[in-house]
Amino acid sequence: MKRTAIYAGSFDPLTNGHADLIHRSLGFVDRLVVGVLNNLAKQPLFTVEERQDLIRESITDPRVEVRMFRGLLVDVAREVGATLVIRGLRVVADFDYEMSMALMNRHLDAGLETVFMVPSLETTYISSSLVRQVAQFHGRIDGLVPPPVAAALMRKYPPRR
Ligand code: PNS
Numbered sequence: 001m002k003r004t005a006i007y008a009g010s011f012d013p014l015t016n017g018h019a020d021l022i023h024r025s026l027g028f029v030d031r032l033v034v035g036v037l038n039n040l041a042k043q044p045l046f047t048v049e050e051r052q053d054l055i056r057e058s059i060t061d062p063r064v065e066v067r068m069f070r071g072l073l074v075d076v077a078r079e080v081g082a083t084l085v086i087r088g089l090r091v092v093a094d095f096d097y098e099m100s101m102a103l104m105n106r107h108l109d110a111g112l113e114t115v116f117m118v119p120s121l122e123t124t125y126i127s128s129s130l131v132r133q134v135a136q137f138h139g140r141i142d143g144l145v146p147p148p149v150a151a152a153l154m155r156k157y158p159p160r161r
Contacts, residue, residue: 002030002031003030003031003083003084004030004031004032004080004081004083004084005025005029005031005032005082005083005084005085005086005115006032006033006034006035006073006076006077006080006084006086007021007032007033007034007035007085007086007087008034008035008037008069008073008076008085009034009035009036009037010036010037010042010044010051010128011034011036011054011055012044012051012128012132013045013046013051013131013132013149013152013153014051014054014055014058014145014149015123015126015127015128015131015144015145016126016144016146017088017090017119017120017124017126017127018088019058019059019146020120021086021088021119022034022059022061022064023061024119025086026061026064029063029084030063031063031064032063032064032065032086033064033065033067033076033080033082034059034064034066034067035068035073035076035080036048036051036066036067036068036069037070038068038070039070040070045132045156046156050152052066052067052068054146054152057146058146058148058149059146065080067080073085073105074105074109074112077109077112078109082112083111083112084112084113084114084115085102085105085112085115086115086117087101087102087114087115087116088116088117088118088119089116089117089118090119090124090125098116101114102114102116131144131145131153132153135153135154135156135157136157138157138159138160141153
């Protein structure tokens with residue numbers, strides 16, 4: 001039987017840390033669904049369509065599917081047939097939030113297991129929010145995000161002349 005996992009997040013935008021976890025997950029799943037949260041209460045930098053397109057352009061492995069979701073993660077997991085939720089743990093500060101989320105998801109669906117993954121050391125400090133800040137003020141973003149995302153950030157924040 002095929003093993004499907006879901007890797008959900010805001011991906012505003014996808015970073016090299018996310019890409020690293022996606023590639024690592026493919027080491028033990030047959031199919032990975034990247035679920036992009038469409039949170040109507042938040043004003044993201046990139047629209048949900050842009051975020052999905054950037055992931056598709058950056059990750060071309062045929063085992064990866066990208067889709068948007070609203071509402072509960074457990075519902076989209078059930079819809080796509082995922083039995084695992086992938087989450088990355090970068091630093092100790094991530095732990096409390098991630099633990100509560102994993103336990104809440106277990107409360108909602110006991111059949112769904114959360115797998116915490118350790119990203120590569122080189123990507124540990126990267127987060128979408130820091131990338132947005134750096135890009136906004138024209139700092140160097142090479143090495144932080146895949147090339148299609150870097151190009152999209154340059155379009156959002158054109159270099160000053
Ligand atoms: O990239 P993020 O913002 O850390 O991802 C958080 C995400 C999307 C995984 C989380 O907010 C989520 O699962 N949202 C869907 C709502 C939900 O299922 N909440 C109950 C479980 S805590």
